[in-house]
Amino acid sequence: MTTVSSPSRRDFLRTAPAGVAAFGTTFLGSAMSGEPPAPRIIDPHVHVWKNDAKYPWPKELARPPKEDALPSTLSELMKANGVEKTVIVHVIHYKWDCRYAGDTIKGQRDKFMGVCRVDPTADSAVEDLNHWVKEYGFHGVRLSPAAGESGDWINDKEAAELKIPMCILCPSTRLPDVGKVIERHKDDLDICIDHMADCAIDKPDELKNLLVLAKFPRVFVKISHLWSLSGEKYPYKDTYGQVKKVYGAFGPKRLMWGTDWPMVEKYCSYAKALVLYRDELPFFTAEDRRWILGETALKLWPFA
Numbered sequence: 001m002t003t004v005s006s007p008s009r010r011d012f013l014r015t016a017p018a019g020v021a022a023f024g025t026t027f028l029g030s031a032m033s034g035e036p037p038a039p040r041i042i043d044p045h046v047h048v049w050k051n052d053a054k055y056p057w058p059k060e061l062a063r064p065p066k067e068d069a070l071p072s073t074l075s076e077l078m079k080a081n082g083v084e085k086t087v088i089v090h091v092i093h094y095k096w097d098c099r100y101a102g103d104t105i106k107g108q109r110d111k112f113m114g115v116c117r118v119d120p121t122a123d124s125a126v127e128d129l130n131h132w133v134k135e136y137g138f139h140g141v142r143l144s145p146a147a148g149e150s151g152d153w154i155n156d157k158e159a160a161e162l163k164i165p166m167c168i169l170c171p172s173t174r175l176p177d178v179g180k181v182i183e184r185h186k187d188d189l190d191i192c193i194d195h196m197a198d199c200a201i202d203k204p205d206e207l208k209n210l211l212v213l214a215k216f217p218r219v220f221v222k223i224s225h226l227w228s229l230s231g232e233k234y235p236y237k238d239t240y241g242q243v244k245k246v247y248g249a250f251g252p253k254r255l256m257w258g259t260d261w262p263m264v265e266k267y268c269s270y271a272k273a274l275v276l277y278r279d280e281l282p283f284f285t286a287e288d289r290r291w292i293l294g295e296t297a298l299k300l301w302p303f304a
């Protein structure tokens, strides 16, 4: 039971990087022409879950996902598309029980790292964060402050002391508050703004809330989710202007792609999400793509 169909041969051929075709013409052609090697591809954003009594859904979850998003399915997709490593972000369906992602990443740090969640309003927030980081090996915590005042911040000092990145999923209107947290820890906390804070492509004033954060050198942005911002079909060209502005402000060394598998399957596919960042978006140079597809994520997540 999976959410994902296998990539077609055509998709595979389109997306296979040189490393996958090590004995094929792509690799030989690249080596003979003296081109730089294919970039390392690290996906910094996916989710996994499983309908399993060992990991019960919280009672308040009205409609648990019917289909599983299994690490084995993810592994097949990674292999087929030349994705070397992946960061698994604990899915909120489980609320604050991060064990499924935690058990998935345990012992596989060469391939998987994880980002946990804790209830930022709980008295035990600091202990909870320490538990997931120290007992399960999570490297990162994700917060999703809502549009209003509710859902205040976790003790961000703790994340800084643990030296783990803080990933933020929030509407662009909350970014000024994010800026205040960053101000406090700008020298010792890496912050990643997920999915460009879902800035609408037709609201450049909102985008300014994101661009202004570029003044902090430890702020990173996932330029993912073009599929949900766009009003067009793949490859979502109406979003390129916004991506270009974010790229202009932050530079490629602070940008990351990301599939958001399995959610991406509703929009394009895992394979096409990679093609989008690897082959479309024409203003990226080959060197930019090396950072966006892998090297930036490797700075934040020290895989084994």
Ligand SMILES: [Zn+2]
Binding pocket: 045, 046, 047, 089, 260, 263
């Ligand atoms: Zn996601």
